[in-house]
Amino acid sequence: MKERIHKRLPVQFVQEVLQAFNHHKISEKEAMELLGIRRSRLHQLRKRWLLSHRKNPFSLWRRVGNAFHVIPEEVRQWLNQELHYIQKEAETFRGKFNFAFLAEEAQKRFHRPFSRNSLRLYALKNGYYHALPEEKGKVYTRFETSGPGALFQHDSSYHLWLPSTGRKSYLILTKDDHSRRVVGARLVEVETSFEHLQTVRQTITTYGIPLAYYLDNHSIFRFVLHQGVHVRYKVRQDEGEIQFRRALSSLGIGTIYTGKRQAQAKGKVEKIFDYFQRRLPYLCEKHKVKDGSEAQKILDDLVSYYNDQRIHEETREIPMKRWHQAIDQGKGKLRPLEPSVDLDKVFSIHLKRVVRKDGSIMFMGKKWPIGCPKGTSITLCLIPNVKFMIYQEYKKLWEFHL
Numbered sequence: 001m002k003e004r005i006h007k008r009l010p011v012q013f014v015q016e017v018l019q020a021f022n023h024h025k026i027s028e029k030e031a032m033e034l035l036g037i038r039r040s041r042l043h044q045l046r047k048r049w050l051l052s053h054r055k056n057p058f059s060l061w062r063r064v065g066n067a068f069h070v071i072p073e074e075v076r077q078w079l080n081q082e083l084h085y086i087q088k089e090a091e092t093f094r095g096k097f098n099f100a101f102l103a104e105e106a107q108k109r110f111h112r113p114f115s116r117n118s119l120r121l122y123a124l125k126n127g128y129y130h131a132l133p134e135e136k137g138k139v140y141t142r143f144e145t146s147g148p149g150a151l152f153q154h155d156s157s158y159h160l161w162l163p164s165t166g167r168k169s170y171l172i173l174t175k176d177d178h179s180r181r182v183v184g185a186r187l188v189e190v191e192t193s194f195e196h197l198q199t200v201r202q203t204i205t206t207y208g209i210p211l212a213y214y215l216d217n218h219s220i221f222r223f224v225l226h227q228g229v230h231v232r233y234k235v236r237q238d239e240g241e242i243q244f245r246r247a248l249s250s251l252g253i254g255t256i257y258t259g260k261r262q263a264q265a266k267g268k269v270e271k272i273f274d275y276f277q278r279r280l281p282y283l284c285e286k287h288k289v290k291d292g293s294e295a296q297k298i299l300d301d302l303v304s305y306y307n308d309q310r311i312h313e314e315t316r317e318i319p320m321k322r323w324h325q326a327i328d329q330g331k332g333k334l335r336p337l338e339p340s341v342d343l344d345k346v347f348s349i350h351l352k353r354v355v356r357k358d359g360s361i362m363f364m365g366k367k368w369p370i371g372c373p374k375g376t377s378i379t380l381c382l383i384p385n386v387k388f389m390i391y392q393e394y395k396k397l398w399e400f401h402l
Helices: 011-022 028-035 039-051 073-089 099-110 116-125 193-207 243-250 263-277 280-286 292-308 319-328
Strands: 152-162 167-176 182-188 212-215 254-257 349-354 360-363 366-369 377-383 387-392 395-401
Touching: 011 028, 011 039, 028 039, 073 099, 073 116, 099 116, 152 182, 152 193, 152 263, 152 280, 152 292, 167 193, 167 263, 182 193, 182 292, 193 243, 193 349, 243 254, 243 349, 263 280, 263 292, 280 292, 292 319, 349 360, 360 377
Parallel strands: 152 212, 212 254
Antiparallel strands: 152 167, 167 182, 349 377, 360 366, 377 387, 387 395
């Protein structure tokens, strides 16, 4: 029988092997042979190595500190409060234990990794939780693009994100296909073309312009609605335009649509909706959040943890590290946004109008004088509740504030 790895090999050598394996310089089989361990143990050590930092250096010892019988007192006190809340006080989530989420929260609070199984055993031993047969979900290996920015997956989820309000709302989310990094996440009450455009605007302003967006067959992305493009400003059917595709096309971004009856093709973005559905509503209910801006702050914190600390089930890497590693290797596909681009025009709602006899146009039931000859075709670019701009081809004529 082989001696334990900490007795056979120095820590520095093990770290070098794990680094080479993580950067794909050696194969999984080669790493297993070098360290003399099985596949499960290799990935366990790799995860521990990825999570190590100055306050919590890498060690070959098994982390017995994760076991429930040696959990520090301050952690026990916090854990008892959380478990009691779920068992007795929560409304929507009463009795619904999510130990993966509790482990993440414990790690953020106490700056050390926790095993969800250790927390489950603690809850089981102390009478908070009664074990049920677990259904282990499959982890699929899907096609992925070669680098960050080659493809952004974009979608929305209608869910009870703020349970205290009793009203469902929308989470609009964008995710990089290669790294699995979340590059855009916004909570909105009403889903409109404009809200989706604002999410894209924030994303490309922060990260740059990707090659393409991957979308489903939602009418906002593909078809023209009879009632128009924004709830308040209804337009006639013949004025309809696919606003989302028009904006992306003007920036040289391609659009790829999910085929009919191929919902599984968007599994990467659907999986992350499940991740947030198991966490965000719970936190909003616990803290009695009713305001969208407060919920957005909680969402931003969850996104930060997901990107910067959580190891992805499929890639077995932290999204942020995978993103930067690919960029350092020259695999990034993002283009910088040119300063000359008129973002207000690109990400507004475009409507067509024809100038009337008196040199005005009709909009929102009012006449707006613009001083152009009768019959002139113009484009009205609307930013709802803020302003609209008048363009004749590429020339800006007027700007009116609402």
